[in-house]
Amino acid sequence: MPAFRTLDDADLDGRRVLCRVDLNVPVSDGVVTDATRIERVAPTLREILNKGAALIVLAHFDRPKGKVVPAMSLRPVAAALEQHLGHKVRFAETDWQQAPKLDVKPGDCVLMENTRFHPGEEKNDGGFSKLLASLGDIYVNDAFSAAHRAHSSTEGVAHLLPSYAGRAMEAELKALQQALETPKRPVIAIVGGAKVSTKLDLLGNLVKKVDALVIGGAMANTFLLAQGHAVGKSLAERDLVDTARRILHQAEDAKCAVILPIDGIVAKEFKAGAASHDYGVDAIPTDGIILDVGPLSADRIRAAIDDAHTLVWNGPLGAFETAPFDAATVAAAQHAAARTRAGKLVSVAGGGDTVAALNHAGVAHDFTYVSTAGGAFLEWLEGKPLPGVKALEVAK
Known part of the structure; x- marks a missing residue:
């Protein structure tokens, strides 16, 4: 920077x-x-x-x-x-x-x-x-x-x-520099949310920057479709399956490990307290809706966090606003927070839903840095220049 x-x-x-x-x-x-x-x-x-x-x-x-x-x-x-x-x-x-x-x-x-x-x-x-x-x-x-x-x-x-x-501004710029520009490796990114279409630039930039990329939330369903898995009635962007495959190929070329769910918490309806069960991604019921990553996937995410020295997080792993579909997001957030407190992880997170999820998990103050910037944080993750920052640069 x-x-x-x-x-x-x-x-x-x-x-x-x-x-x-x-x-x-x-x-x-x-x-x-x-x-x-x-x-x-x-x-x-x-x-x-x-x-x-x-x-x-x-x-x-x-x-x-x-x-x-x-x-x-x-x-x-x-x-x-x-x-x-x-x-x-x-x-x-x-x-x-x-x-x-x-x-x-x-x-x-x-x-x-x-x-x-x-x-x-x-x-x-x-x-x-x-x-x-x-x-x-x-x-x-x-x-x-x-x-x-x-x-x-x-x-x-x-x-x-x-x-x-x-x-x-100074604290934000230094945190972002520490997270992706001059990070201590390995670097892991967790990206969640509902739609791949809103995070195409983000994913395309991250696969070139990080060592491992965890994809969660409903956007993971599009990637599961790209791998040939059925996702029942789950939210997915079926018109972006080829795009998801392209991102997976880009990650492979960049030697970035992509961690997708191997199981999911599935319900027949999306509401608080709805009956739900854990299914492997090769056995999702045709009338089921994936609302969170499952416990086996959560274990893999925690293991990936253990392997990392730097974490960048944007987007929840599931429908965290509605119990019991907050379990994986809370578990991953609390695990990352514990490693940060222990001095083993630099953790930088941002985005409205992400901040809300970390607050829900009770760990927002334990992360190295939590950005409330929303759009600016996302555009920085996408690798785009920020006019307000560029104008502050000292001419060489």
Whole structure:
């Protein structure tokens, strides 16, 4: 990964600092109901203030598509940000054209209105990028979760001001580098979820990067079909069977071991507490639905984790939201967490369902790094450049 500047390289005293963060948090009746993203960026904002800067916070909320939508204002987030920051936060009432007239002194913290209220934001419009740049002396990006978007506040302004990675961005980039770019081998990837079609680029990139690839979730059913197994009424993309075969061939050429289920937990209906049985993949009933990998498959996955020094995880192994189809995901997550705690494994996970699954298993805090970035994390796994990260790179 190319070098990038961090807050350690910045002289912030007396400077006006634009800091792009992700405050796209759930709000109900004007109250933030999950402050995880605020908690992640608070250390960066606090450090900027403690170093004597005037802080101007940039963020988006929802998708107003370049129009002012009062229900998508960041105003309700200001109070939560103030609480977690432990510092007075002023919410900017002014519209974007009046923003350059804002009076922000060292020690002040101002939260600007939703950047996506401006029609130029998502277009990465040069005029809006220049307007943003006029607000500050230094730009700090602490929003990895928005780094896959080439918007004015995530990419455009970074080319107009001295630019640095915030602490959350720095931690994310270092974790990703440790996971796939300079990992301790062997490296294992666990990829689950419902559809192969949403993860074609991901699988194609991973088979070239990792030593072993575990495929679980409903997407595994498409690969089982490619191997000639019947999957009953299970969710599968039958039109992608040839694609699945191609991925298996690519993995073989790259000397990447693919670990597919050898048994599955099968029910006749998908509901909590439904009667279910373990079947080998060569004996799935015609009226059965595979809802989790079976115990023999779970044993193989645990053994593969034991052989690895680095783990990258995206997607659950089964329908973990509904018991008893969470068993394999919970077992694998707890085993990976135990090895991480023992110092035997570097474990990096990301994606909405993955974070939820690790929380369900009670081990999210035991992994080396858990990314809440969603789309940006997935695009990084796919090997795609992230505009918001690339803009921070130090020219050689």
